[in-house]
Amino acid sequence: MNKLTKILDNSSKTRFLKEGIKTLILGKPNVGKSSLLNSFLGEERAIVSDIPGTTRDFLDVYVNVNGVNLRLIDTAGIHHTEDYLENLGVNIAKKFINESELILLLLDVNNILEPEDIILLNMTKNKNRIIVGSKSDLPIKMKLSSEFKSQIVFVSNHTQEGIENLKKQIVTKFNLQNIQEQNFDYLFNLRQVNQLKQAVLALENILSDVKRNMPIDIHVIHLKEAYQSLESILGSNLQDDLINELFSKFCLGK
Structure with missing residues:
Protein backbone atom coordinates (compact mmCIF):
# COMPACT_ATOMS: atom_id res chain seq x y z
CA MET A 1 0.00 0.00 0.00
CA ASN A 2 2.92 2.33 0.68
CA LYS A 3 4.03 2.00 -2.94
CA LEU A 4 0.54 2.83 -4.16
CA THR A 5 0.39 5.84 -1.86
CA LYS A 6 3.73 7.07 -3.21
CA ILE A 7 2.50 6.67 -6.78
CA LEU A 8 -0.65 8.57 -5.84
CA ASP A 9 1.43 11.36 -4.33
CA ASN A 10 3.38 11.60 -7.58
CA SER A 11 0.26 11.46 -9.73
CA SER A 12 -0.11 15.24 -9.71
CA LYS A 13 3.45 15.59 -10.99
CA THR A 14 2.84 13.16 -13.81
CA ARG A 15 -0.40 14.93 -14.65
CA PHE A 16 1.45 18.26 -14.76
CA LEU A 17 3.87 16.71 -17.25
CA LYS A 18 0.99 15.62 -19.44
CA GLU A 19 -1.66 18.30 -19.00
CA GLY A 20 0.21 21.28 -17.53
CA ILE A 21 -0.49 23.34 -14.41
CA LYS A 22 -3.66 25.37 -14.90
CA THR A 23 -2.30 28.85 -14.11
CA LEU A 24 -4.47 31.96 -13.95
CA ILE A 25 -2.92 35.38 -14.55
CA LEU A 26 -5.09 37.67 -12.45
CA GLY A 27 -5.22 41.38 -11.69
CA LYS A 28 -7.08 44.61 -12.24
CA PRO A 29 -7.11 46.16 -15.74
CA ASN A 30 -3.83 47.45 -17.19
CA VAL A 31 -1.69 45.87 -14.46
CA GLY A 32 0.51 43.99 -16.93
CA LYS A 33 -1.22 40.62 -17.28
CA SER A 34 -0.94 40.38 -21.06
CA SER A 35 2.64 41.65 -20.93
CA LEU A 36 3.50 38.90 -18.44
CA LEU A 37 1.92 36.32 -20.74
CA ASN A 38 4.03 37.62 -23.62
CA SER A 39 7.14 37.46 -21.41
CA PHE A 40 6.48 33.79 -20.74
CA LEU A 41 5.83 33.08 -24.41
CA GLY A 42 8.71 35.14 -25.73
CA GLU A 43 6.38 36.63 -28.33
CA GLU A 44 3.50 39.09 -28.53
CA ARG A 45 0.53 36.74 -28.43
CA ALA A 46 -1.67 38.97 -26.26
CA ILE A 47 -2.68 42.52 -27.16
CA VAL A 48 -0.86 45.02 -24.97
CA SER A 49 -2.47 48.44 -24.56
CA ASP A 50 -2.67 51.32 -22.12
CA ILE A 51 -6.45 51.19 -22.47
CA PRO A 52 -7.97 49.36 -19.47
CA GLY A 53 -10.13 46.39 -20.42
CA THR A 54 -8.30 45.50 -23.65
CA THR A 55 -8.54 41.78 -22.86
CA ARG A 56 -12.29 41.28 -22.89
CA ASP A 57 -12.49 37.49 -22.77
CA PHE A 58 -9.46 35.28 -22.08
CA LEU A 59 -6.42 33.76 -23.75
CA ASP A 60 -5.45 30.15 -23.08
CA VAL A 61 -1.95 29.01 -24.11
CA TYR A 62 0.61 26.39 -23.11
CA VAL A 63 4.19 27.25 -22.30
CA ASN A 64 7.14 25.22 -21.01
CA VAL A 65 8.78 26.73 -17.93
CA ASN A 66 12.02 25.07 -16.86
CA GLY A 67 10.74 21.69 -18.02
CA VAL A 68 7.27 22.15 -16.53
CA ASN A 69 4.18 22.75 -18.65
CA LEU A 70 1.97 25.66 -17.69
CA ARG A 71 -1.48 26.23 -19.09
CA LEU A 72 -1.50 30.02 -18.86
CA ILE A 73 -4.86 31.77 -18.78
CA ASP A 74 -4.88 35.54 -19.29
CA THR A 75 -8.24 37.01 -18.31
CA ALA A 76 -9.99 40.35 -18.34
CA GLY A 77 -9.14 42.53 -15.36
CA ILE A 78 -11.65 42.30 -12.53
CA HIS A 79 -13.45 45.60 -11.96
CA HIS A 80 -16.93 47.08 -12.25
CA THR A 81 -17.96 47.72 -15.85
CA GLU A 82 -21.14 48.47 -17.80
CA ASP A 83 -19.77 46.98 -21.04
CA TYR A 84 -21.49 43.63 -21.69
CA LEU A 85 -18.58 41.86 -23.41
CA GLU A 86 -16.07 43.15 -20.91
CA ASN A 87 -18.33 42.15 -18.02
CA LEU A 88 -18.55 38.66 -19.50
CA GLY A 89 -14.77 38.45 -19.41
CA VAL A 90 -14.75 39.57 -15.76
CA ASN A 91 -17.21 36.80 -14.86
CA ILE A 92 -15.02 34.26 -16.66
CA ALA A 93 -12.03 35.45 -14.59
CA LYS A 94 -13.98 34.86 -11.37
CA LYS A 95 -14.84 31.36 -12.58
CA PHE A 96 -11.19 30.56 -13.29
CA ILE A 97 -10.20 31.63 -9.76
CA ASN A 98 -12.03 28.59 -8.41
CA GLU A 99 -10.78 26.21 -11.10
CA SER A 100 -7.09 27.13 -11.29
CA GLU A 101 -4.26 25.20 -9.65
CA LEU A 102 -2.08 28.32 -9.43
CA ILE A 103 -2.91 32.02 -9.45
CA LEU A 104 -0.37 34.66 -10.45
CA LEU A 105 -1.89 37.73 -8.81
CA LEU A 106 -0.43 40.91 -10.29
CA LEU A 107 -0.13 44.16 -8.36
CA ASP A 108 1.09 47.33 -10.05
CA VAL A 109 3.70 48.47 -7.53
CA ASN A 110 4.05 51.74 -9.45
CA ASN A 111 0.63 52.71 -8.04
CA ILE A 112 -0.97 52.71 -4.62
CA LEU A 113 -2.94 49.68 -3.45
CA GLU A 114 -6.45 50.21 -4.81
CA PRO A 115 -9.82 48.68 -3.77
CA GLU A 116 -9.69 46.24 -6.72
CA ASP A 117 -6.30 44.98 -5.49
CA ILE A 118 -7.64 44.42 -1.98
CA ILE A 119 -10.68 42.57 -3.33
CA LEU A 120 -8.45 40.23 -5.34
CA LEU A 121 -6.09 39.68 -2.41
CA ASN A 122 -9.06 38.65 -0.27
CA MET A 123 -10.60 36.50 -3.01
CA THR A 124 -7.39 34.50 -3.44
CA LYS A 125 -6.01 34.41 0.11
CA ASN A 126 -6.92 30.73 0.52
CA LYS A 127 -5.83 29.79 -2.99
CA ASN A 128 -2.50 28.52 -4.25
CA ARG A 129 -1.05 31.82 -5.42
CA ILE A 130 2.08 33.83 -6.09
CA ILE A 131 1.81 37.61 -5.69
CA VAL A 132 3.65 39.32 -8.54
CA GLY A 133 4.74 42.94 -8.25
CA SER A 134 4.66 44.19 -11.83
CA LYS A 135 6.33 47.27 -13.36
CA SER A 136 9.17 47.02 -10.84
CA ASP A 137 11.44 48.98 -13.19
CA LEU A 138 9.41 52.08 -12.25
CA PRO A 139 9.47 53.82 -8.86
CA ILE A 140 7.62 51.75 -6.24
CA LYS A 141 4.71 53.81 -4.93
CA MET A 142 2.74 51.02 -3.28
CA LYS A 143 3.16 51.07 0.49
CA LEU A 144 4.13 47.57 1.56
CA SER A 145 4.88 46.17 4.97
CA SER A 146 8.16 44.27 5.22
CA GLU A 147 6.24 41.03 5.81
CA PHE A 148 3.99 41.53 2.78
CA LYS A 149 6.89 42.71 0.62
CA SER A 150 8.74 39.46 1.32
CA GLN A 151 5.84 37.53 -0.24
CA ILE A 152 6.02 39.42 -3.54
CA VAL A 153 8.00 38.38 -6.61
CA PHE A 154 8.97 41.60 -8.38
CA VAL A 155 9.10 41.58 -12.19
CA SER A 156 9.45 44.00 -15.05
CA ASN A 157 7.95 42.96 -18.36
CA HIS A 158 9.77 45.90 -19.92
CA THR A 159 13.29 44.89 -18.87
CA GLN A 160 12.49 41.19 -18.18
CA GLU A 161 14.06 41.54 -14.75
CA GLY A 162 12.60 39.02 -12.30
CA ILE A 163 10.91 36.85 -14.96
CA GLU A 164 13.35 33.96 -14.51
CA ASN A 165 13.01 34.20 -10.73
CA LEU A 166 9.22 33.99 -11.09
CA LYS A 167 9.58 30.85 -13.20
CA LYS A 168 11.79 29.28 -10.53
CA GLN A 169 9.25 30.19 -7.84
CA ILE A 170 6.51 28.39 -9.77
CA VAL A 171 8.58 25.23 -10.18
CA THR A 172 9.60 25.29 -6.51
CA LYS A 173 6.03 25.86 -5.32
CA PHE A 174 4.97 22.57 -6.91
CA ASN A 175 8.17 20.76 -5.89
CA LEU A 176 8.97 20.05 -9.52
CA GLN A 177 12.68 20.83 -9.51
CA ASN A 178 14.68 18.58 -11.85
CA ILE A 179 11.45 16.90 -12.95
CA GLN A 180 12.95 16.01 -16.32
CA GLU A 181 15.57 13.89 -14.53
CA GLN A 182 12.95 11.92 -12.61
CA ASN A 183 11.87 8.57 -13.99
CA PHE A 184 8.09 8.51 -14.23
CA ASP A 185 6.91 5.39 -16.02
CA TYR A 186 3.30 6.35 -15.54
CA LEU A 187 1.10 9.23 -16.59
CA PHE A 188 -2.32 9.52 -14.98
CA ASN A 189 -5.53 11.07 -16.13
Whole structure:
Protein backbone atom coordinates (compact mmCIF):
# COMPACT_ATOMS: atom_id res chain seq x y z
CA MET A 1 0.00 0.00 0.00
CA ASN A 2 2.92 2.33 0.68
CA LYS A 3 4.03 2.00 -2.94
CA LEU A 4 0.54 2.83 -4.16
CA THR A 5 0.39 5.84 -1.86
CA LYS A 6 3.73 7.07 -3.21
CA ILE A 7 2.50 6.67 -6.78
CA LEU A 8 -0.65 8.57 -5.84
CA ASP A 9 1.43 11.36 -4.33
CA ASN A 10 3.38 11.60 -7.58
CA SER A 11 0.26 11.46 -9.73
CA SER A 12 -0.11 15.24 -9.71
CA LYS A 13 3.45 15.59 -10.99
CA THR A 14 2.84 13.16 -13.81
CA ARG A 15 -0.40 14.93 -14.65
CA PHE A 16 1.45 18.26 -14.76
CA LEU A 17 3.87 16.71 -17.25
CA LYS A 18 0.99 15.62 -19.44
CA GLU A 19 -1.66 18.30 -19.00
CA GLY A 20 0.21 21.28 -17.53
CA ILE A 21 -0.49 23.34 -14.41
CA LYS A 22 -3.66 25.37 -14.90
CA THR A 23 -2.30 28.85 -14.11
CA LEU A 24 -4.47 31.96 -13.95
CA ILE A 25 -2.92 35.38 -14.55
CA LEU A 26 -5.09 37.67 -12.45
CA GLY A 27 -5.22 41.38 -11.69
CA LYS A 28 -7.08 44.61 -12.24
CA PRO A 29 -7.11 46.16 -15.74
CA ASN A 30 -3.83 47.45 -17.19
CA VAL A 31 -1.69 45.87 -14.46
CA GLY A 32 0.51 43.99 -16.93
CA LYS A 33 -1.22 40.62 -17.28
CA SER A 34 -0.94 40.38 -21.06
CA SER A 35 2.64 41.65 -20.93
CA LEU A 36 3.50 38.90 -18.44
CA LEU A 37 1.92 36.32 -20.74
CA ASN A 38 4.03 37.62 -23.62
CA SER A 39 7.14 37.46 -21.41
CA PHE A 40 6.48 33.79 -20.74
CA LEU A 41 5.83 33.08 -24.41
CA GLY A 42 8.71 35.14 -25.73
CA GLU A 43 6.38 36.63 -28.33
CA GLU A 44 3.50 39.09 -28.53
CA ARG A 45 0.53 36.74 -28.43
CA ALA A 46 -1.67 38.97 -26.26
CA ILE A 47 -2.68 42.52 -27.16
CA VAL A 48 -0.86 45.02 -24.97
CA SER A 49 -2.47 48.44 -24.56
CA ASP A 50 -2.67 51.32 -22.12
CA ILE A 51 -6.45 51.19 -22.47
CA PRO A 52 -7.97 49.36 -19.47
CA GLY A 53 -10.13 46.39 -20.42
CA THR A 54 -8.30 45.50 -23.65
CA THR A 55 -8.54 41.78 -22.86
CA ARG A 56 -12.29 41.28 -22.89
CA ASP A 57 -12.49 37.49 -22.77
CA PHE A 58 -9.46 35.28 -22.08
CA LEU A 59 -6.42 33.76 -23.75
CA ASP A 60 -5.45 30.15 -23.08
CA VAL A 61 -1.95 29.01 -24.11
CA TYR A 62 0.61 26.39 -23.11
CA VAL A 63 4.19 27.25 -22.30
CA ASN A 64 7.14 25.22 -21.01
CA VAL A 65 8.78 26.73 -17.93
CA ASN A 66 12.02 25.07 -16.86
CA GLY A 67 10.74 21.69 -18.02
CA VAL A 68 7.27 22.15 -16.53
CA ASN A 69 4.18 22.75 -18.65
CA LEU A 70 1.97 25.66 -17.69
CA ARG A 71 -1.48 26.23 -19.09
CA LEU A 72 -1.50 30.02 -18.86
CA ILE A 73 -4.86 31.77 -18.78
CA ASP A 74 -4.88 35.54 -19.29
CA THR A 75 -8.24 37.01 -18.31
CA ALA A 76 -9.99 40.35 -18.34
CA GLY A 77 -9.14 42.53 -15.36
CA ILE A 78 -11.65 42.30 -12.53
CA HIS A 79 -13.45 45.60 -11.96
CA HIS A 80 -16.93 47.08 -12.25
CA THR A 81 -17.96 47.72 -15.85
CA GLU A 82 -21.14 48.47 -17.80
CA ASP A 83 -19.77 46.98 -21.04
CA TYR A 84 -21.49 43.63 -21.69
CA LEU A 85 -18.58 41.86 -23.41
CA GLU A 86 -16.07 43.15 -20.91
CA ASN A 87 -18.33 42.15 -18.02
CA LEU A 88 -18.55 38.66 -19.50
CA GLY A 89 -14.77 38.45 -19.41
CA VAL A 90 -14.75 39.57 -15.76
CA ASN A 91 -17.21 36.80 -14.86
CA ILE A 92 -15.02 34.26 -16.66
CA ALA A 93 -12.03 35.45 -14.59
CA LYS A 94 -13.98 34.86 -11.37
CA LYS A 95 -14.84 31.36 -12.58
CA PHE A 96 -11.19 30.56 -13.29
CA ILE A 97 -10.20 31.63 -9.76
CA ASN A 98 -12.03 28.59 -8.41
CA GLU A 99 -10.78 26.21 -11.10
CA SER A 100 -7.09 27.13 -11.29
CA GLU A 101 -4.26 25.20 -9.65
CA LEU A 102 -2.08 28.32 -9.43
CA ILE A 103 -2.91 32.02 -9.45
CA LEU A 104 -0.37 34.66 -10.45
CA LEU A 105 -1.89 37.73 -8.81
CA LEU A 106 -0.43 40.91 -10.29
CA LEU A 107 -0.13 44.16 -8.36
CA ASP A 108 1.09 47.33 -10.05
CA VAL A 109 3.70 48.47 -7.53
CA ASN A 110 4.05 51.74 -9.45
CA ASN A 111 0.63 52.71 -8.04
CA ILE A 112 -0.97 52.71 -4.62
CA LEU A 113 -2.94 49.68 -3.45
CA GLU A 114 -6.45 50.21 -4.81
CA PRO A 115 -9.82 48.68 -3.77
CA GLU A 116 -9.69 46.24 -6.72
CA ASP A 117 -6.30 44.98 -5.49
CA ILE A 118 -7.64 44.42 -1.98
CA ILE A 119 -10.68 42.57 -3.33
CA LEU A 120 -8.45 40.23 -5.34
CA LEU A 121 -6.09 39.68 -2.41
CA ASN A 122 -9.06 38.65 -0.27
CA MET A 123 -10.60 36.50 -3.01
CA THR A 124 -7.39 34.50 -3.44
CA LYS A 125 -6.01 34.41 0.11
CA ASN A 126 -6.92 30.73 0.52
CA LYS A 127 -5.83 29.79 -2.99
CA ASN A 128 -2.50 28.52 -4.25
CA ARG A 129 -1.05 31.82 -5.42
CA ILE A 130 2.08 33.83 -6.09
CA ILE A 131 1.81 37.61 -5.69
CA VAL A 132 3.65 39.32 -8.54
CA GLY A 133 4.74 42.94 -8.25
CA SER A 134 4.66 44.19 -11.83
CA LYS A 135 6.33 47.27 -13.36
CA SER A 136 9.17 47.02 -10.84
CA ASP A 137 11.44 48.98 -13.19
CA LEU A 138 9.41 52.08 -12.25
CA PRO A 139 9.47 53.82 -8.86
CA ILE A 140 7.62 51.75 -6.24
CA LYS A 141 4.71 53.81 -4.93
CA MET A 142 2.74 51.02 -3.28
CA LYS A 143 3.16 51.07 0.49
CA LEU A 144 4.13 47.57 1.56
CA SER A 145 4.88 46.17 4.97
CA SER A 146 8.16 44.27 5.22
CA GLU A 147 6.24 41.03 5.81
CA PHE A 148 3.99 41.53 2.78
CA LYS A 149 6.89 42.71 0.62
CA SER A 150 8.74 39.46 1.32
CA GLN A 151 5.84 37.53 -0.24
CA ILE A 152 6.02 39.42 -3.54
CA VAL A 153 8.00 38.38 -6.61
CA PHE A 154 8.97 41.60 -8.38
CA VAL A 155 9.10 41.58 -12.19
CA SER A 156 9.45 44.00 -15.05
CA ASN A 157 7.95 42.96 -18.36
CA HIS A 158 9.77 45.90 -19.92
CA THR A 159 13.29 44.89 -18.87
CA GLN A 160 12.49 41.19 -18.18
CA GLU A 161 14.06 41.54 -14.75
CA GLY A 162 12.60 39.02 -12.30
CA ILE A 163 10.91 36.85 -14.96
CA GLU A 164 13.35 33.96 -14.51
CA ASN A 165 13.01 34.20 -10.73
CA LEU A 166 9.22 33.99 -11.09
CA LYS A 167 9.58 30.85 -13.20
CA LYS A 168 11.79 29.28 -10.53
CA GLN A 169 9.25 30.19 -7.84
CA ILE A 170 6.51 28.39 -9.77
CA VAL A 171 8.58 25.23 -10.18
CA THR A 172 9.60 25.29 -6.51
CA LYS A 173 6.03 25.86 -5.32
CA PHE A 174 4.97 22.57 -6.91
CA ASN A 175 8.17 20.76 -5.89
CA LEU A 176 8.97 20.05 -9.52
CA GLN A 177 12.68 20.83 -9.51
CA ASN A 178 14.68 18.58 -11.85
CA ILE A 179 11.45 16.90 -12.95
CA GLN A 180 12.95 16.01 -16.32
CA GLU A 181 15.57 13.89 -14.53
CA GLN A 182 12.95 11.92 -12.61
CA ASN A 183 11.87 8.57 -13.99
CA PHE A 184 8.09 8.51 -14.23
CA ASP A 185 6.91 5.39 -16.02
CA TYR A 186 3.30 6.35 -15.54
CA LEU A 187 1.10 9.23 -16.59
CA PHE A 188 -2.32 9.52 -14.98
CA ASN A 189 -5.53 11.07 -16.13
CA LEU A 190 -8.21 12.05 -13.62
CA ARG A 191 -10.09 8.75 -13.97
CA GLN A 192 -6.97 6.72 -13.22
CA VAL A 193 -6.15 8.89 -10.20
CA ASN A 194 -9.64 8.32 -8.82
CA GLN A 195 -9.32 4.56 -9.37
CA LEU A 196 -5.99 4.53 -7.56
CA LYS A 197 -7.52 6.44 -4.66
CA GLN A 198 -10.27 3.80 -4.49
CA ALA A 199 -7.65 1.04 -4.37
CA VAL A 200 -5.75 2.72 -1.54
CA LEU A 201 -9.02 3.32 0.34
CA ALA A 202 -9.96 -0.36 0.01
CA LEU A 203 -6.58 -1.43 1.42
CA GLU A 204 -6.92 1.06 4.27
CA ASN A 205 -10.33 -0.45 5.03
CA ILE A 206 -8.73 -3.89 5.28
CA LEU A 207 -6.20 -2.63 7.84
CA SER A 208 -8.96 -0.94 9.78
CA ASP A 209 -11.11 -4.09 9.74
CA VAL A 210 -8.19 -6.22 10.93
CA LYS A 211 -7.71 -3.94 13.93
CA ARG A 212 -11.42 -4.27 14.72
CA ASN A 213 -11.32 -8.07 14.34
CA MET A 214 -13.89 -8.01 11.56
CA PRO A 215 -14.75 -11.30 9.78
CA ILE A 216 -12.22 -12.32 7.17
CA ASP A 217 -14.83 -12.43 4.41
CA ILE A 218 -15.11 -8.64 4.79
CA HIS A 219 -11.40 -8.38 4.02
CA VAL A 220 -11.95 -10.31 0.80
CA ILE A 221 -14.61 -7.85 -0.32
CA HIS A 222 -12.26 -4.91 0.17
CA LEU A 223 -9.43 -6.83 -1.49
CA LYS A 224 -11.64 -7.44 -4.50
CA GLU A 225 -12.43 -3.71 -4.63
CA ALA A 226 -8.71 -2.91 -4.64
CA TYR A 227 -8.01 -5.38 -7.45
CA GLN A 228 -10.90 -4.08 -9.50
CA SER A 229 -9.64 -0.51 -9.19
CA LEU A 230 -6.07 -1.44 -10.11
CA GLU A 231 -7.11 -3.55 -13.08
CA SER A 232 -9.34 -0.72 -14.25
CA ILE A 233 -6.20 1.42 -14.44
CA LEU A 234 -4.41 -1.30 -16.41
CA GLY A 235 -7.34 -1.52 -18.79
CA SER A 236 -8.16 -5.19 -18.13
CA ASN A 237 -10.85 -7.06 -16.24
CA LEU A 238 -10.41 -8.76 -12.92
CA GLN A 239 -9.52 -12.39 -13.53
CA ASP A 240 -12.17 -14.90 -12.47
CA ASP A 241 -9.61 -17.46 -11.36
CA LEU A 242 -8.07 -14.94 -8.97
CA ILE A 243 -11.44 -14.23 -7.36
CA ASN A 244 -12.26 -17.94 -7.21
CA GLU A 245 -8.95 -18.63 -5.50
CA LEU A 246 -9.56 -15.91 -2.93
CA PHE A 247 -13.08 -17.02 -2.17
CA SER A 248 -12.13 -20.71 -2.00
CA LYS A 249 -9.86 -20.01 0.93
CA PHE A 250 -12.52 -18.38 3.07
CA CYS A 251 -15.88 -19.51 4.32
CA LEU A 252 -18.25 -16.66 3.57
CA GLY A 253 -21.42 -15.84 5.44
CA LYS A 254 -20.43 -17.58 8.67
